[in-house]
Amino acid sequence: MRAPVHAEAVDFDEDGDLDILVASMSIVYPNPNKIGTIFLLENRGDQTFHKRVLAENIDRVNDVRAADFNNDGRMDLAIAQFGYDQGQVAWMEGLGNWEFATHTLLNLSGSINVCLSDFDGNGTTDIAALFSQQWEEIHLFLNDGEGNFEDTILFGSTNEDFASSGMRIADLNQDGRPDLLFTNGDGFGPAAYPGPRPWHGVQWLENLGNAEFQFHRIGYLPGAYSPIDIDLDNDGHRDVLALSCFNNWYDDNAVSMVWFRNTGNEQFFEPRTLAHKPTHLLSIAVADFEGIGDLQLVTGAFHAWPPYENLSSITYWKLYPENHE
Amino acid sequence: MRSALVLFLFLVVACPPEKSPNPIANIALPPQPELNAWPIELGDRIRETEDRIRRDEDSVEALISLSGLYHANGFYSEASQCYLGLIQLQPDQPKWPYRLDALPFWEASSQLAPSNEPAFVRLGDAYLKNNDLDKADRAYDTVLSMNPKNPYALMGKGRIAIGQQNWTEAISHLNAAGLHSNSRIGTDLLVSVYEITGESQKAADIRENVTTYGLFFDFDDPWIQEILLDSYDPHQIAVAAGKAKHAENTALAIRLLNRGISVSPKDGHLRLELGMIFVANNQLTEALSQLQECVAVAPKIEEGWSMLSSLYRLRGDAAQADRVLMEGLQHCPDSPGLRLGKARRLNQFGKTKEALAEYEIVFSLYLEEAEPFVEAALLYFQIGQTSEGFRAIEKALEAEPNFPPALVEMTRHKIISKDQEDAARWLSRITHDPGINPNMIQEMQQLFKKTFNSRPPNQ
Numbered sequence: 046m047r048a049p050v051h052a053e054a055v056d057f058d059e060d061g062d063l064d065i066l067v068a069s070m071s072i073v074y075p076n077p078n079k080i081g082t083i084f085l086l087e088n089r090g091d092q093t094f095h096k097r098v099l100a101e102n103i104d105r106v107n108d109v110r111a112a113d114f115n116n117d118g119r120m121d122l123a124i125a126q127f128g129y130d131q132g133q134v135a136w137m138e139g140l141g142n143w144e145f146a147t148h149t150l151l152n153l154s155g156s157i158n159v160c161l162s163d164f165d166g167n168g169t170t171d172i173a174a175l176f177s178q179q180w181e182e183i184h185l186f187l188n189d190g191e192g193n194f195e196d197t198i199l200f201g202s203t204n205e206d207f208a209s210s211g212m213r214i215a216d217l218n219q220d221g222r223p224d225l226l227f228t229n230g231d232g233f234g235p236a237a238y239p240g241p242r243p244w245h246g247v248q249w250l251e252n253l254g255n256a257e258f259q260f261h262r263i264g265y266l267p268g269a270y271s272p273i274d275i276d277l278d279n280d281g282h283r284d285v286l287a288l289s290c291f292n293n294w295y296d297d298n299a300v301s302m303v304w305f306r307n308t309g310n311e312q313f314f315e316p317r318t319l320a321h322k323p324t325h326l327l328s329i330a331v332a333d334f335e336g337i338g339d340l341q342l343v344t345g346a347f348h349a350w351p352p353y354e355n356l357s358s359i360t361y362w363k364l365y366p367e368n369h370e
Numbered sequence: 371m372r373s374a375l376v377l378f379l380f381l382v383v384a385c386p387p388e389k390s391p392n393p394i395a396n397i398a399l400p401p402q403p404e405l406n407a408w409p410i411e412l413g414d415r416i417r418e419t420e421d422r423i424r425r426d427e428d429s430v431e432a433l434i435s436l437s438g439l440y441h442a443n444g445f446y447s448e449a450s451q452c453y454l455g456l457i458q459l460q461p462d463q464p465k466w467p468y469r470l471d472a473l474p475f476w477e478a479s480s481q482l483a484p485s486n487e488p489a490f491v492r493l494g495d496a497y498l499k500n501n502d503l504d505k506a507d508r509a510y511d512t513v514l515s516m517n518p519k520n521p522y523a524l525m526g527k528g529r530i531a532i533g534q535q536n537w538t539e540a541i542s543h544l545n546a547a548g549l550h551s552n553s554r555i556g557t558d559l560l561v562s563v564y565e566i567t568g569e570s571q572k573a574a575d576i577r578e579n580v581t582t583y584g585l586f587f588d589f590d591d592p593w594i595q596e597i598l599l600d601s602y603d604p605h606q607i608a609v610a611a612g613k614a615k616h617a618e619n620t621a622l623a624i625r626l627l628n629r630g631i632s633v634s635p636k637d638g639h640l641r642l643e644l645g646m647i648f649v650a651n652n653q654l655t656e657a658l659s660q661l662q663e664c665v666a667v668a669p670k671i672e673e674g675w676s677m678l679s680s681l682y683r684l685r686g687d688a689a690q691a692d693r694v695l696m697e698g699l700q701h702c703p704d705s706p707g708l709r710l711g712k713a714r715r716l717n718q719f720g721k722t723k724e725a726l727a728e729y730e731i732v733f734s735l736y737l738e739e740a741e742p743f744v745e746a747a748l749l750y751f752q753i754g755q756t757s758e759g760f761r762a763i764e765k766a767l768e769a770e771p772n773f774p775p776a777l778v779e780m781t782r783h784k785i786i787s788k789d790q791e792d793a794a795r796w797l798s799r800i801t802h803d804p805g806i807n808p809n810m811i812q813e814m815q816q817l818f819k820k821t822f823n824s825r826p827p828n829q
Contacts, residue, residue: 047768071771074738077577078772130558130577131565152532152562179586182499196533201499203471203492205588206609234612238639240605243444293605351670 046084046096047071055111057120062088070105070127073349077129081106083122097143104128108158112170114138115192121145123172125156132156134174134184138192150186150194154178158212162223165256173225175212179205183212183225187256199225199250199258206234208245210290215249215274217283218311222252230269232291232350239291239350241267247287247305247314263314264305268292271329275340277364282307285314288326288344294352301326302344323357325350340364392426398433398455399423400440400448408443409633412602415439430459435600441469442601464489465593473500480509487513488591491522503530521551522589528556537567554587574804587616595622604634608643615647623647638668645677649684657681665698672698672705679711706736714745722749733765740766740773751783759783774806781814785821793818798827 051068058064064087071080082101086094099122100106108125115121119139126132132154137145155178164171169190176182181202186194208231215226226249232239247263268291274283285305292299301324305314320326328345335341342362399420405413416439422432437452449469456466464482467475468489473496480489494509507530513523524547531540540563547556557576564573598610607630614623627644630637641664648657658681664674675698682691692715698708713728729746736742743766750759760783766776777800784793797818800806815826 072738072769076770078770080771131561133562149566152559152566154558198499198501201496203495203499205586206613234609238608240608242605242609243446243603 046082048073049084050106051108053110055120057085057111058087059120060088060090062090064088065094066109066111066122068106068109068124070107072105075129076105077131079103081126081128083109083124099143099145100124100137100147104132104154107156110159110161112161114170114188116169116190121192123159123161125159125174127156127177128154130154132178134159134172134176134186136172136192136194148192150174151184151196153180153182155180155209157209160212160214160225162214164223164252166222166254173199173212173214175209175227177209177231181205181207181209181229183227183250185256185258197256200227200260202229204244206242208232208234208242210270211272213272213274215272215283215285217249217274217285217307218251219283220252222254224252225250225258226272226274226285228266228269228272228287230266230289230291232268239268241292241299245269247272247285249285251311261311264303264316266300266303266316270327273329273331275331277304277340278306280309282309282311286319286329286331286342288329290325290327290347291350292324294324294355297321299324302329322355323360324348324352324355326357326360334361392424392429394426394429394433394455394459395420395423397458398452399436400451403445403448409602412439412443430456433459437466437469438597438600442597442599442606443603444606468492468593469597473497480512484512485516486593487516487520488589488593490516491520491526491589494523494526498526498529503533506530519546519550521547521555524550525556525559528559532559532563537563541567558586571804578804588613590614590617590619590622595626598626599629601629602633604630604637604640607633608640611640611643615643620647620651636667638664638671638674641667642671642674642677645674645681649677649681654681654685658685665694665701669701672702672707674698675702675705676707676711704735706732709735710742713742717745717749722753725749737765738769740770740776743769744773744775744779747779747783751786756783756787772803772805774803774810777803777806778810778814782817785814785817788821790822790824793822794827801827 046069048070049067050070053066054063055066056063064085067084069082069084079102081103083099083106085097085099087097088094104126105128106124107127110123111120113120114136119141121139122137124135124137133152134150134156135147137147140146153176155176156174157177158175160173161170163169164185165187169188171188172186174184182198183200185197185199188194208229210228210231212225212227214223217224228247230245245267246265246269249261249263250258251261252258263285266287266289268289270288270290272285272287275286277284284307287303289301300318300321302320304317304319306317308315323346325346325348326344327347330343331340333340344360346357348356402416419432419436423429433452433456437449437456440452441449453466453470462482464479468479476489476493476496480493483489490509490513494506497506497509506526510523510526513520524543528540528543528547531543544556544560548560561573561576595610598607601607607626611623611626614626624647627640630640641660645657645660645664648660661674661678661681664671665678675694679691679694682694695708695711702708709728709732713725713732716725716728726746726749729742732742743762747759747762750762763776763780766773781796781800784796797814801811818826
């Protein structure tokens, strides 16, 4: 498996255990060829896995998620094919016997994430997709329940260097409607070398109902990646954590992990630096890994640009709730 | 930068200005931001312009300067407050709403300057991203009425046509966008449209011939770019220079990079970029100076050594080129590019075994590109180490599964080594590959026929 860039645990074959869907770019650096692959690591039930190739020789795949979009009782897939010059967001209709029919939703390169939820509250699973490259847009594909999708743009920047870097579902205001949390901080673009930009940061699209969304800026974070919602100080409000991958790492004060503390009404998120090192952090997961009632973090780093110091691969972070460190 | 500016507009309301005898100061002077991390000169210039505004000495000009200083250095809420003040003071000046970077302000700016192409392109893009396709279409039409060759407006109309599944119109607009942008704008979408309409050969032809132009670039936007000559942020300046370079505005790119170097003299990346522009401009003396400075101030930037070595070679000084290469390797021993350069030089000197040893070091450092593997494979085949040759080609195809030279050399050497079954399989693989030159396919077919006295597959 080469350049696996997203893994998602889901009971795809509906046998009661979790399988792993993997999106593979094959090559992370720019490449226009059809070298993407979608794998399913099928759990045999004893935590050993059988590797299945669900699609291959397609534009590079950045994200894959599973749901039953057309209510036929079979799992389908939503895929973000970043590609390079060409790419797309599509859904792959499960036909049974590991056969799929691919339906393109939008032919645009640079799709990073697909997020699945019932965004308009009509009882069906919709798809939100984040596009980077020069497009810099978030699209919502509303599902009529039979696999027919209607495309609308929720957010778009006319700055071709906006540098979208990641999107995740969160319910920040805890109103029961899925909001979208997203970052912009990708390092590569029209500049000669990657680095911070004044417009990098974290923001959310508040779901107002009926597929209406409102944009809110959360805060500045140069090189921002991987936003995640978490109640870090146990005050009942959803906070936001985000990482920085493409910061100015020659500066010892550059931050690699920031906690945006929700002060209570989602109108102001107070930024607090959690870490300067390790640097180049790109990916984060949060869970009670130890089963002790506290949350722990796992981060992954992507050292694709110097300085090659303060390196890490996967880092485990324990939180100390008394002083929020 | 443009879109980020609007994000901070709300802050203007939240930050009332300090009271001053000059009404302009009360209207438009923002509270001074934290400037400790910035060059002293920026703080001095901001204070000097603020004083001029408060003393009402040429205060409008001072406010214009202040807006530029804030905008160029990423203080968007402060810049917004200045621009909103300038709009009150100079309601007929279209630059101020334009720089506020938001749909209603672009609408206002385009009414004040109905012949300003960039404003209408921005307007069209903003309407499109706001799902207002009719208004977007009209904005793009306005651009095209001024300049029928504007590739950005043509691409915008192409996107609208795609959304309406009007493939004929989409192809027409995207073809025109590509025609007027050296295939850089819209061609990527054109491939997708051809694939949708079943014109796979046209799609394949573009994929084969145009993908190297994959990098999109924004258009020249003088009302924004002129501000950045006041920037003290080397990253911002590098971004602006990169945009100017891609827009083929080399003069502006050079001015910006020189500005960046004056702000940050030890920034080797800026000198490297400037050196590369001079090389492309055939200004080799200026290039040499910048690249020498680059490796002097930032010896860890491997591309600096690599470019400097290449430049000496271009000027015919092979000995100095080799010396620079070796010096670069002393500073950057793990640089795959410099190691590859050394491997190639050893090969040119006929030191095949030493070259192969160097290639193996390259492979231990970097596995993402097929070309070095193919080069090593050819050397292995040359000295009769066939299995190592095939191993290297296999590695090339792992790195880039569709790399044409790797596919061709795999086919050629399967034929030469008289492995007919594998040779037929690889020949079959390349025969319909649009990425491989048809003459090369024909050459392989003839070699197959001559070697095996048998008809090639798929012929």
